[in-house]
Amino acid sequence: MRRRLGLISAGLLLLNACNLSTTAPEPTPERIVPTVEFLYPTNASLVIEGTDVQIELLAQDPNGVGVARVELYVDDVPHQEGAPQVSAAVTVFTVDMNWLAEGVGLHALSAIAYRPDGTASDATTISLQVVPSDGDNATATNP
Numbered sequence: 001m002r003r004r005l006g007l008i009s010a011g012l013l014l015l016n017a018c019n020l021s022t023t024a025p026e027p028t029p030e031r032i033v034p035t036v037e038f039l040y041p042t043n044a045s046l047v048i049e050g051t052d053v054q055i056e057l058l059a060q061d062p063n064g065v066g067v068a069r070v071e072l073y074v075d076d077v078p079h080q081e082g083a084p085q086v087s088a089a090v091t092v093f094t095v096d097m098n099w100l101a102e103g104v105g106l107h108a109l110s111a112i113a114y115r116p117d118g119t120a121s122d123a124t125t126i127s128l129q130v131v132p133s134d135g136d137n138a139t140a141t142n143p
Contacts, residue, residue, distance in 0.1 A: 034061040034121040036070055036113040039094065043126040047101045049133045055097045057082070059113040059121075066090050066115065072097050073110040073123075089116045101130045 039056040047053055059067040066089030072080045082095030099109070107128050113121040 032063050033119055034059060034063075034067050034113040034115055036060075036067075036111045036121050036124050038109070038111065038124060038126050041126070041128065044129065045126075046129050046131055049101055049104055049130050051101045053099045053101050053128070055099060055109065057095050057097065057111050058092070059095065060092045061089075061113075061115060063115075064091055065117075065119075067093065067113045068116040070095050070111055070113050072099075073108075073112075074099055075108055076110070101128070104130050104132050106130075 036057055036059045039058050041047075041053060041055065055072065057070055057072070059070045061067050066087075067084070068089040069081055069083045071078060072082075079099060080097045082097055084090040084093045084095075101107075107130060108125050109128060110123045110125040112123050
């Protein structure tokens, strides 16, 4: 019985040795996409209801292909789109947008940058807390 177990173990060892590879695996190519960030307002800002919130976004393409447009979403609903003014796509640009702060409570603002071929950045999201315009919330800041 011991001899049989020894032969089985030796056979399994030889089979495993046959699966050893002498070549290195090919690396997975890194996915480089455009980026977008909120320059203004900052995350978790308080906004008085009815305020026209000025939004400044910075879009970049580290690949050098260029960013063709940026889309702004408010609470996952498309709100506004911006594009470079100088050409169809540029590697770095800022875009100004606005949003009328409506609805007391927490709101998510998200932005996505796109290359001309449709390659999208990861979404960048900030939250804004909209507070009532009455005198009870005098500490709210007006971005």
